[in-house]
Amino acid sequence: EVQLVESGGGLVQPGRSLRLSCAASGFTFDDYAMHWVRQAPGKGLEWVSGISWNSGSIGYADSVKGRFTISRDNAKNSLYLQMNSLRAEDTALYYCAKDMGGTTVTFDYWGQGTLVTVSS
Amino acid sequence: SSELTQDPAVSVALGQTVRITCQGDSLRSYYASWYQQKPGQAPVLVIYGKNNRPSGIPDRFSGSSSGNTASLTITGAQAEDEADYYCNSRDSSGNHRFGGGTKLTVL
Numbered sequence: 001e002v003q004l005v006e007s008g009g010g011l012v013q014p015g016r017s018l019r020l021s022c023a024a025s026g027f028t029f030d031d032y033a034m035h036w037v038r039q040a041p042g043k044g045l046e047w048v049s050g051i052s053w054n055s056g057s058i059g060y061a062d063s064v065k066g067r068f069t070i071s072r073d074n075a076k077n078s079l080y081l082q083m084n085s086l087r088a089e090d091t092a093l094y095y096c097a098k099d100m101g102g103t104t105v106t107f108d109y110w111g112q113g114t115l116v117t118v119s120s
Numbered sequence: 121s122s123e124l125t126q127d128p129a130v131s132v133a134l135g136q137t138v139r140i141t142c143q144g145d146s147l148r149s150y151y152a153s154w155y156q157q158k159p160g161q162a163p164v165l166v167i168y169g170k171n172n173r174p175s176g177i178p179d180r181f182s183g184s185s186s187g188n189t190a191s192l193t194i195t196g197a198q199a200e201d202e203a204d205y206y207c208n209s210r211d212s213s214g215n216h217r218f219g220g221g222t223k224l225t226v227l
Contacts, residue, residue, distance in 0.1 A: 047216035059215045106153040106168040
């Protein structure tokens with residue numbers, strides 16, 4: 001059974017940093033790209049960042065480019081999101097999502113999310 | 121435009137058929153995937169590729185695409201289908217993008 005468990009969320013002041021983690025199990029982690037997707041309270045889904053299986057290809061939404069860094073440790077079956085210079089508008093539930101792979105544009109498994117609140 | 125546009129809300133009578141659409145230029149090049157999200161829950165993939173359903177998704181869910189429009193059709197909507205639905209594809213830079221979501225009400 002595929003499981004994605006996010007952690008690291010919490011209350012943080014504007015301008016500070018936070019690091020999210022996602023522990024993956026139930027599949028061969030280093031075969032698949034992985035993503036972070038967020039959802040602000042009462043709002044829709046927003047893709048944040050994605051990383052290929054070998055970290056060779058990385059992408060960011062314009063809203064986080066230059067502030068967030070995605071990484072992965074295939075030996076630990078873990079995905080990370082380093083969030084710097086946090087803003088109030090970064091307040092959201094952050095989901096870790098597995099890429100289905102192949103030619104599809106699809107997230108086939110999602111975690112339950114970790115809540116990040118940016119407030120003074 | 122690299123955006124994906126969805127109607128904010130759609131309603132359907134119980135047992136009837138409803139189509140939820142997603143419009144965007146990127147859909148001329150990429151198939152959309154569709155996600156169902158119920159309150160307080162993580163999104164669930166319901167349709168991907170040309171018209172594929174993951175295991176466990178009822179066959180009343182189907183997908184189609186024409187030009188710059190992708191559609192999710194629910195044939196014989198059930199009360200449990202009431203949820204938010206999001207489409208997803210890539211934009212011109214190759215990054216992922218979601219539509220704004222459609223709130224489906226089953227009457």
